[in-house]
Amino acid sequence: MTRFVLISDSTLSYDYRNFPLLDFLPCSPSRAIPESIYRFLKGPPPLAGPNGELINAPYSLRKLEAALLKKYQRHEVVVAHDDYLSNFIKDDTEVIGVTTMDPLGIGPTTMSYYALMGGEMDAWVRRDWDALIDKVNRARRGTKAKLMVGGPGVWEFTILRDEIEKYNFDFIFQGEADDIAVELFSEISSGNIDPSIFFRGYMSYDDHFRKILKKDDLFIARGTSLSAYPKLDEIPQIVGPSTKGMVEVMRGCGVGCDFCEVTLRPLRYYSPERVAAEVAINASAGNRNAWLHSDEIFGYMHGNMFEPNEDAITDLFRTVMSVDGVESSNPTHGRISIPAGYPELIEKLSVILRAGPRNWIGVQTGVETGSDSLAKRHMPNKTLPLKIGPDGSWQEIVWQGVYNETRYYWRPAFTIQVGQEGETEDDYWDTISMINKLSNSYVDGRPFEFTITPLVNVPLGRIKSKNLNRGMLTKEQLAVYYASYLHLAKMAIRDGLMDTRGKFFSRLGTGALVSAGGFMMLKYVERLASKAGVDIEKVKRYSVPATGEIHTLAAMARA
């Protein structure tokens, strides 16, 4: 008897040919990328076990599974592959739990593509979500199984509330559930939801980023009698392998950027031994890379003024790399000020991680802007323990960070935001200046390695009105997009084939598609920007020195 069937949004369980940034592929509009190319770049479907279980499952599902196994037996809880739902969803199934990240396609990256391409809200991520829920509803037809969705994408259902009736959800759960999963699933199953534990509604934010609660019977959230988040010792250890070998090392951040929700969550750090125990589960299933998730790895057990705790960070990675079967590891996110100010830490980590020309350490970094005034206004602590002013301009800090990262074989994937509150024309040109300088810089004769993805802040009112046609981006914002795609096309051509993994012909196919895609995207943005009146030649030349190359911080500051 399978009481509880756990399923992943299918876009979260593919490996996207393990190519950097291809994980964002489902965010693209479906009419812009033909289905055959989309399916090829997604890579083969995730592996299924003999009964149809998912072999590697998204980490959040693994946590939920582990939490339920504290009370229920192994045969009562399954993480199912969505091609084999009928093997598990039967008359006695009580609850189907589905996790999702960007179900309706209104996440920041998806929005950025709409801003460029306009049209209907038809991103691949939404098409795949609709197909999955259709499949789940067909599988549960005629059974008493209730359908509950959860995960970080739940906020989208609160925004487009009038569009979700068609999915026939019984409940939408919002929040972290590690400590209350047993109560949640058993009460949903019985239909007796205890109001002293659960709130029937959801949490949102007002215009001043203060939490507010909204009543809505379709939603369930943690009640006010509970702590708002589970404590560290209430979070269980996963019992099965996770997609891409990802495990968590901490929750929360605390740096305090004013646009970021993560910073409102309490800080909870896992010990290196605890992280290693989960990595060992992945390694024993054949996952040779340990992907360490946090929203800010350099904040791991940080010291005063967000000074990096070098011993704790190196100990963490050393412990992970000593796990049997682990060959490589990298963090998910980290801020740039630490590579800028602590090159010896990056060098030490590179030795531990065996970084080199065939093993770049990828890390996502929100660099957000090239403007000092915007950085000080929206993310004053992101540079800590460095300070804008005494330690250089924001651009100089970023430049020094990428210099040290490239030197020690780290490759940041930057995001920048356009449309921030108070952003001026000068701020946009500062961002273009930063991108161009980085794109033309070298260390030890090698070009700086980084990608840059522009994101647009779309007001919620505009999302609700679905007014997402072209024309969302101003002339200056298009200029920033153009500078970004100019660099991305350069990277795609330079690294397209080198960064692919697997068999020769699939590498060739992926490399060729990525390189061609980068070039086509550049030409598309160029046409759009020219039409909007952007001076393309000015963007190309802006802050690029006459020699075309920057090798030192002083030269970068002069350019």
Ligand code: SF4
């Ligand atoms: S450093 Fe990153 S995770 Fe932390 S508050 Fe700022 S944006 Fe959020």
